[in-house]
Amino acid sequence: MKKVLGILLLLLLSGCWNYQELNEYAIVTGMAVDYQDNRYQVSFLIANGNKSAEENSTNTSLLSGEGETIYQAMKDVSLESPKELYISHLSVVIFSESLAKEGIHQVLDFLLRDPQSHQNFYLLIAKDTKPSNILSILSPLADYPSQNIASNIVNSSKLQGKISDASFNLFVQKYLEKGFEPIMNSVIILGDIEAGKTSDSQEKSEQDAITKLDSLALFKGDKFVGYATQEESIGIDLVLGEIGLLYFNVPCQDSYAVTVSDNYDISYHVEKDKIELQAKVKGSLREVECRINLEEEKEIEKLEKAAEEELRQYMVHAIQLAKNYETDIFGIGAKYKEKYPEEFSKIKDWNAFFKDYPVSIAVDFKYHSKGTLEQSLERKDA
Amino acid sequence: MTNQEKLKIIQDALGNSSDIVVRDVSPSLSYLYLESVSSDDKISDFLVESITKQEKVEDLFSALKEGIYNSHIEILEDLNDCYYYLASGYTCLFLENEKKYFVIETKTKLDRGISESTSEPLIRGPKDSFTENxxxxxxxxxxxxxxxxxxxxxxxxxxxxxxxxxxxxxxxxxxxxxxxxxxxxxxxxxxxxxxxxxxxxxxxxxxxxxxxxxxxxxxxxxxxxxxxxxxxxxxxxxxxxxxxxxxxVLTDFLKSSEDYYQKYVSSTFSRVLKLIAFIVTIITPALYIALMTFNQEMIPDQLLISLATQRSEVPFPTFMEVIIFVVLFEILREADIKSPSASGASMSIVGALILGDAAVTAGIVSPFVVIVVAITSICELVFTDMDFINAIRQWRLIFIFSTIFTGIIGMVSAGLILIIRLASLEPLNTPYLLPFSPFNISGMEDSIFLFPSNKRKNRPNYLTKNKKRVKS
Known part of the structure; x- marks a missing residue:
């Protein structure tokens, strides 16, 4: 009897620690942060808004608030919401360009420190628009806007070279590491923003506005320094080795042979006064516009040479861009530190050192397949 | 003692019960039986026929001893012993002035025949089951x-x-x-x-x-x-x-006699399924409560939003919802077993419509709770032993209550207590979690995994010293 009483006391005295009904939460899936006039403007995208007429689906809603700190802004939003904000299932955080230029240190701190935060979401920069606009554009393919962007990043980083699969964790990890600077994806809106916010837009086959992932944004520390172009973005991913499938055009006579590389491996050979990158790439042909004899070894070798040059150019441009901004987004400094820790500690400003640090690139490309056609498409004279 | 005196003693002892039948065949022979448990046919065909033949013999006792047709006869002396035999369907035969008397088996058939097993039916295997006889x-x-x-x-x-x-x-x-x-x-x-x-x-x-x-x-x-x-x-x-x-032991309840009649792979498969069902049926409602009220971060995004939307119209806390529904289901099940089959149809309509659909539409429970309780009860149905099923139900409630207060921590604690309780059981010096704890290699051949019959050479050594099953 005493035992039973003891167990009951243990259970009851604990109260209902951490007890919270699920429907009392406002599930935040997207967060947009802007900074104007020394005040943070924070918007939260709530996934479980009022229940729509359709069964088991909801309308999302966007709540905004402002304050001198992120937390204050969040509590300001709470005043608008009958439910408690719940950020465990956050999938994207979008920054305005102006805030990113000032530095996003405080936001990173908030997101790391909050006990609810699970730290597996994506960071984005809203290019040429307010970040809250991105959250309010509805997409017909996704259930709620921020899911649209998050799954877009996951898929695009696998299938294209322009997007980096850069989650919050990775960003912070790079930010904290010496000799490594972070990058971020950017997102733009195409079309009429105001019309895109209405759900009418969702029902049209051609939408009034859509969100689209754009090129990469370069950071130096927690400060945004500039955008890369599409080509430079590819180069950045190539040097980082974070590439799944990459398609690129290989010049062939006066047109192109479209190539998809599906096997990519890069190795770094660091020395005191230079670094050598060696990339081994394998790929296949997807679209041959020129008329060449694909059964001849020589022609293929020619194409392979051209492909190597093409890839090399991407990387050279990317490295040049990073050197111009004096930001080592490739983590070459980290690799240098690993090999020459003493020399690294003597270098005061790695990014300045990186600017004059020679980088040489060697690419080895091989075709393993020509697709399902052996020859280029051509009429044979009988 | 005369026959009349003996008969009087017995009739008095039985309170002149209405099913007593007494007949005096001759001045020296009387018999008595209870017609409710005896067969009139057997008595008239065998007993009466054989005793009337013996009437004029000198030594009536030994003549009867040899001459009665019935195969099962006993000779008793104490009159008090006869009541057990009378109630079992025997006929007492008394001789005038003889202390010893006969009891002759004349049972009537009060049982149904051997019928098919209703509570443990098999597809492949013998169909007979025990009866009341x-x-x-x-x-x-x-x-x-x-x-x-x-x-x-x-x-x-x-x-x-x-x-x-x-x-x-x-x-x-x-x-x-x-x-x-x-x-x-x-x-x-x-x-x-x-x-x-x-x-x-x-x-x-x-x-x-x-x-x-x-x-x-x-x-x-x-x-x-x-x-x-x-x-x-x-x-x-x-x-x-x-x-x-x-x-x-615990694994015995995962077994069925069919296991040995079909291929060992299928038997192993069905035992693994039963083990999964055992775990699922105990923890599912508790897990649901833990996820919905404490550990929401463990639910995938899409599901979380859909769950939150489903629950938004339900006024009760999650655990109330679950308890209401679990209890309602238990009542429904109890009613279903006990009710005559004629009202079974209306019962299932009420169960399916009221519990399943109307309760959700009315906003008393959320649709997901219906799914949770359905999963729980389906998994419970794979077991046939009623005592085992009852134990599962009781432990399910223990899991639910410990989860209500502390979430997933409570669930894990209840799980630990369950394992400790099971491990400390030792019926007839046989640890209940054999052959896993303590590990017993000979028991492994026939526990969760069933070895093929020709490879299963030994009997489990915790049950016998005579180990060899297959000799070769």
Missing amino acids: HAINLGLIRKRIKDPKLRIQDIKIGRRTNSKVSIIYIEDIALPKSVETILDSLEKIDIDGILDTGYIRDFLETKEKSFFPCMISTERPDFSCQSLLNGKIVIMVENSPYVLILPA
């Missing part, structure tokens, strides 16, 4: 195991019911110590009556205080024989179609 039940076992070492020991339990209880085992397989322990505890029972094997269960389980049963109860003779061959002991009670098999 003790002799038939013993026969169903005897005809399967023709070994002379098969031992059937009878004792009578019950001051008033005087019920026969048989302990059945194979002498050179079963552990003598276990047989002794069982006999000891059975002999100690002093109760007015037992009507079913369920009555003696509690007398045998005095040490083990657990919801989980330490013995299997089955109505399948083939399953009983499989257990006997493995060294287990079967207890059979008169008038009960269920026998008890001792000792039982």
Whole structure:
């Protein structure tokens, strides 16, 4: 009897620690942060808004608030919401360009420190628009806007070279590491923003506005320094080795042979006064516009040479861009530190050192397949 | 003593009951029987016929002893012994001025025949099941195991019911110590009556205080024989179609007699499924409560939003919702088992419509709770042993209550307590979690995984010293 009483006391005295009904939460899936006039403007995208007429689906809603700190802004939003904000299932955080230029240190701190935060979401920069606009554009393919962007990043980083699969964790990890600077994806809106916010837009086959992932944004520390172009973005991913499938055009006579590389491996050979990158790439042909004899070894070798040059150019441009901004987004400094820790500690400003640090690139490309056609498409004279 | 005096004593003792039939065949011969349990045909065809032939003989007693046709005759002296025989369907035959008297078996058939098992049906395997007739039940076992070492020991339990209880085992397989322990505890029972094997269960389980049963109860003779061959002991009670098999360990409840008739791979598969069902049926409602009220971060994004939307119209806290529905389902199930089959159809309509659909539409419960309770109860249905099912239900409630207060931590604690409780059970010195804890290699051949019959060479060594099953 005493035992039973003891167990009951243990259970009851604990109260209902951490007890919270699920429907009392406002599930935040997207967060947009802007900074104007020394005040943070924070918007939260709530996934479980009022229940729509359709069964088991909801309308999302966007709540905004402002304050001198992120937390204050969040509590300001709470005043608008009958439910408690719940950020465990956050999938994207979008920054305005102006805030990113000032530095996003405080936001990173908030997101790391909050006990609810699970730290597996994506960071984005809203290019040429307010970040809250991105959250309010509805997409017909996704259930709620921020899911649209998050799954877009996951898929695009696998299938294209322009997007980096850069989650919050990775960003912070790079930010904290010496000799490594972070990058971020950017997102733009195409079309009429105001019309895109209405759900009418969702029902049209051609939408009034859509969100689209754009090129990469370069950071130096927690400060945004500039955008890369599409080509430079590819180069950045190539040097980082974070590439799944990459398609690129290989010049062939006066047109192109479209190539998809599906096997990519890069190795770094660091020395005191230079670094050598060696990339081994394998790929296949997807679209041959020129008329060449694909059964001849020589022609293929020619194409392979051209492909190597093409890839090399991407990387050279990317490295040049990073050197111009004096930001080592490739983590070459980290690799240098690993090999020459003493020399690294003597270098005061790695990014300045990186600017004059020679980088040489060697690419080895091989075709393993020509697709399902052996020859280029051509009429044979009988 | 004259016949009239003897008959008077018996009639008085039975309170002049209306089913007493007395006939004086001649001045020196009278018989008495209870017509409710005796067969008139047997008496007139065999008994009356044979005794009327003997009338003019000098030594009537020895003539009758040899001359009565019936195969089962006993000669008694004490008049007090006759009541047991009378109630069992015997006829008493008295001779004038003779102390000894005959009791002659003239039972009528008060049982249904051997019918198909209803509570443990099989697809492939024998269809017969035990009945309420003790002799038939013993026969169903005897005809399967023709070994002379098969031992059937009878004792009578019950001051008033005087019920026969048989302990059945194979002498050179079963552990003598276990047989002794069982006999000891059975002999100690002093109760007015037992009507079913369920009555003696509690007398045998005095040490083990657990919801989980330490013995299997089955109505399948083939399953009983499989257990006997493995060294287990079967207890059979008169008038009960269920026998008890001792000792039982947890994995025994995942077994079915069909396992040995089909390919070993399929048997292993079905045992693994049952193990999964066992875990699922105990923890699912608790897990649901834990995820919905404490550990939301463990739910995937899409599901979380859909769950939050579903719950938004329900006014009750999650645990209330679950408890309401679990209890309602238990009541429905109880009603379904007990109700006559004629009202079964209306019962299922009420159950399906009211519980399933209307409760959701009315906003009393969320659709997901219906799914959770459905999963729980479907998984419960794979088990056939009622005691085991009841233990599962009780533990499910324990899991739910410990989760209500502390979420997933409470669930894990309840799980630990369950494992500790199971591990501390030791029916007949057999640890309940055998062959896993303590690890027992010979038991492994037939636990969750079933080895093919030709590879399963040994009996589990915790049940017998005579290990070889397949000799080669």
